[in-house]
Amino acid sequence: MTADPVADPPKPPEHNRTDVDFRKPMPRPKVRGIVIDFHCHLLAHRHASAWFESARHYGIDCFLTMTPLEEAMGIQRDYPGKVNFIVVPKWDLSTTTLAQWLDDWRRRLDMFYNLGSRMVKFHMAPGTIHRRGLKLDAPELEPFFEAVIERKMAVMTHVGDPETWYTGKYADAATYGTREEHYAMWTGVMRRYPHIPWVGAHMGGNPENIPRLQSLLDEFPNLSLDCSATRWMVREISARRDEAREFFIKNAERIMWGSDQVSGDDRGFDFLSSRWWAHRKLMETAAIVPTPIFDPDLPEDKQPMLRGLALPDELLQKLYHDNAIKFLARIGATFDAWG
Numbered sequence: 185m186t187a188d189p190v191a192d193p194p195k196p197p198e199h200n201r202t203d204v205d206f207r208k209p210m211p212r213p214k215v216r217g218i219v220i221d222f223h224c225h226l227l228a229h230r231h232a233s234a235w236f237e238s239a240r241h242y243g244i245d246c247f248l249t250m251t252p253l254e255e256a257m258g259i260q261r262d263y264p265g266k267v268n269f270i271v272v273p274k275w276d277l278s279t280t281t282l283a284q285w286l287d288d289w290r291r292r293l294d295m296f297y298n299l300g301s302r303m304v305k306f307h308m309a310p311g312t313i314h315r316r317g318l319k320l321d322a323p324e325l326e327p328f329f330e331a332v333i334e335r336k337m338a339v340m341t342h343v344g345d346p347e348t349w350y351t352g353k354y355a356d357a358a359t360y361g362t363r364e365e366h367y368a369m370w371t372g373v374m375r376r377y378p379h380i381p382w383v384g385a386h387m388g389g390n391p392e393n394i395p396r397l398q399s400l401l402d403e404f405p406n407l408s409l410d411c412s413a414t415r416w417m418v419r420e421i422s423a424r425r426d427e428a429r430e431f432f433i434k435n436a437e438r439i440m441w442g443s444d445q446v447s448g449d450d451r452g453f454d455f456l457s458s459r460w461w462a463h464r465k466l467m468e469t470a471a472i473v474p475t476p477i478f479d480p481d482l483p484e485d486k487q488p489m490l491r492g493l494a495l496p497d498e499l500l501q502k503l504y505h506d507n508a509i510k511f512l513a514r515i516g517a518t519f520d521a522w523g
């Protein structure tokens with residue numbers, strides 16, 4: 185029996201539930217110089233052609249990417265000047281002990297450094313801490329911070345996760361800890377290393393609580409935030425659109441734009457485009473539209489509206505370009521092919 189196309193219309197893909205034509209031209213962001221995606225995951229060389237095709241369409245030129253070391257060299261060779269790698273460990277530690285994994289990570293830090301990397305990422309989301317049994321303030325990580333200081337590098341941390349997860353899959357606080365404990369862990373380490381340039385990924389992991397973000401920025405002058413993660417930011421920035429807009433304007437020098445785009449074998453032009461489309465609508469326009477991307481954190485009948493921030497041009501210039509360039513200059517990183 186074949187499907188009847190009238191009775192059974194094809195289900196729209198989760199990245200495009202509102203039938204957006206992602207191939208429709210969109211003017212480049214109104215930015216002098218390169219547009220930089222400060223937080224993304226181009227995971228493999230074989231994903232790069234779809235990635236750069238979509239990026240070109242949306243006017244995004246250069247990328248701070250968390251690419252596995254094994255894939256980094258080929259991407260750097262074939263897309264020179266487009267990528268700067270953030271130091272990441274092997275994601276999976278199931279085949280090694282924690283000590284072996286840390287040892288491998290420490291060697292990767294130096295190998296990434298030789299490829300031009302100047303920032304080390306610590307993924308300290310509640311689920312990751314639990315799975316690895318490793319906290320940001322663990323003594324085992326002190327040699328990493330010492331290496332960062334010695335090499336004049338920066339740190340990026342992912343601390344916190346969506347509030348919907350704290351009330352959902354992390355509700356068992358005895359297993360996962362509380363949000364307050366996670367932020368105490370983070371600020372404790374930042375107090376220990378006050379001179380390290382630091383990026384709090386995903387709006388410091390708590391876009392739901394803008395006063396918390398303001399007090400973090402006020403206490404830690406070397407802290408910047410990236411505003412990456414598509415569904416999370418669309419949901420939570422839109423939910424408090426005016427408050428978020430004021431925060432962006434007030435902290436114009438302290439936020440870098442990023443997407444948290446993740447490449448994949450099944451992620452072609454349209455999927456990748458949906459992320460950059462949504463981020464650009466959110467930052468640049470006053471659109472109030474249903475988000476094209478399905479948000480699994482909310483029920484079907486409560487899907488978020490995207491409410492654009494319509495940020496002023498001078499601020500977009502900083503978010504997409506100036507702040508990233510200044511941050512990178514402090515740590516000696518560039519988008520030149522061989523840094």
Ligand SMILES: [Zn+2]
Nearest residue numbers: 223224225444
């Ligand atoms: Zn990410």
